[in-house]
Amino acid sequence: MNFKLTIMYIDTHAHLDFPEFRDDLGGVLGRARNAEVKKIINVGIDLDTSKKSLYLARHYPEIYAAVGIHPHSALDLDLEVRPLLTGYAENKKVVAVGEIGLDYYYLKRSSKYSRYPSREEQIFCFEQMLDLAIELRLPVIVHARESEADIIGILKSYSGSVRGVVHCFSGDYDFAKKILDLGLLISVTGNITYKKSDQTREAIKKIPLGSLMIETDCPYLSPEIYRGKRNEPANVVEVAKEISEIKKVSLNEVAKNTTKKSLSFFNID
Numbered sequence: 243m244n245f246k247l248t249i250m251y252i253d254t255h256a257h258l259d260f261p262e263f264r265d266d267l268g269g270v271l272g273r274a275r276n277a278e279v280k281k282i283i284n285v286g287i288d289l290d291t292s293k294k295s296l297y298l299a300r301h302y303p304e305i306y307a308a309v310g311i312h313p314h315s316a317l318d319l320d321l322e323v324r325p326l327l328t329g330y331a332e333n334k335k336v337v338a339v340g341e342i343g344l345d346y347y348y349l350k351r352s353s354k355y356s357r358y359p360s361r362e363e364q365i366f367c368f369e370q371m372l373d374l375a376i377e378l379r380l381p382v383i384v385h386a387r388e389s390e391a392d393i394i395g396i397l398k399s400y401s402g403s404v405r406g407v408v409h410c411f412s413g414d415y416d417f418a419k420k421i422l423d424l425g426l427l428i429s430v431t432g433n434i435t436y437k438k439s440d441q442t443r444e445a446i447k448k449i450p451l452g453s454l455m456i457e458t459d460c461p462y463l464s465p466e467i468y469r470g471k472r473n474e475p476a477n478v479v480e481v482a483k484e485i486s487e488i489k490k491v492s493l494n495e496v497a498k499n500t501t502k503k504s505l506s507f508f509n510i511d
C-alpha cells in the first residue's frame with residue numbers, strides 16, 4: 243500500500259519538569275499534539291530532574307527521558323550518582339544520557355552560583371557521563387557553551403564509541419564541521435530565529451539536513467515571534483519553519499528528515 247505519511251515533529255530537548263510547567267502540563271501537551279509534535283524528549287540536568295524526567299516518561303506515552311548531570315551540577319557527582327542513573331536507565335523510555343557537557347560561560351562572569359564547577363571538575367563529570375553512556379549503550383545529548391575546543395577534544399577521544407548530538411547549536415560552520423567530522427549530530431532551537439544568529443543560519447545552510455534535529459529547550463529560547471514568553475514543545479514547528487526557509491526546502495521535507503533522524507538516534511519506534 244502506498245500512503246502519504248502525515249507530517250510529524252519531535253521535540254528532542256525539553257524541560258517539562260521545570261516549575262514553569264507545573265500548572266498547565268496537560269494544556270502544553272495538548273497544544274503539542276495539535277501541532278503534530280508527537281514525541282518529546284525530556285532532559286535531566288541533575289539527579290532530581292533526571293528522576294522527574296523518568297516520572298514524566300512513565301506517565302505520558304509521548305514523553306521519553308534523558309538522564310544525566312549538566313556541567314552546572316558537576317559538583318553533585320558522588321559515588322551514588324552513577325548507580326542511581328543506571329537504575330533509572332533500566333526503564334526502556336530512558337533513551338539518552340543528557341544533558342552533559344562543558345559550560346565555561348559562568349567561569350568568566352559573576353554568577354548565581356556560590357561555587358561554580360571549575361574546568362577540571364566539569365571535564366571529570368563529562369567523561370564520567372560519557373563512560374556511563376557507553377556502559378548503558380545510550381547516545382548522549384551534549385551541552386557546549388564557550389567550551390568548543392575542549393568539547394571537540396574530548397568527543398574526539400570518544401569517537402567511534404559513543405553516538406551524540408550537540409544540542410542548542412549556536413556556533414558557526416567551523417564548529418559545525420568539527421562536530422559533523424566526528425560523526426555527531428547537531429540540534430537547533432528557537433534561537434536560530436533571532437536577529438543576532440546570522441552565523442548560525444549560515445552554518446545551517448551547509449549542514450546536511452540528515453544531520454539535523456530540532457528542539458525547543460523549553461521553557462527557554464522561545465522563537466522570535468513568541469519572544470519573552472515561556473517556550474513549549476508546540477513551538478518546535480517554528481524551528482522547522484526557519485530551517486525550511488534557510489535551506490529552501492519544504493517544511494514537509496524538514497519534518498520528515500528531522501523526525502526520521504530523531505527516531506533512529508534515540509532508538510524509538
Ligand SMILES: [Zn+2]
Nearest residue numbers: 255285341459
Ligand atoms: Zn536544556
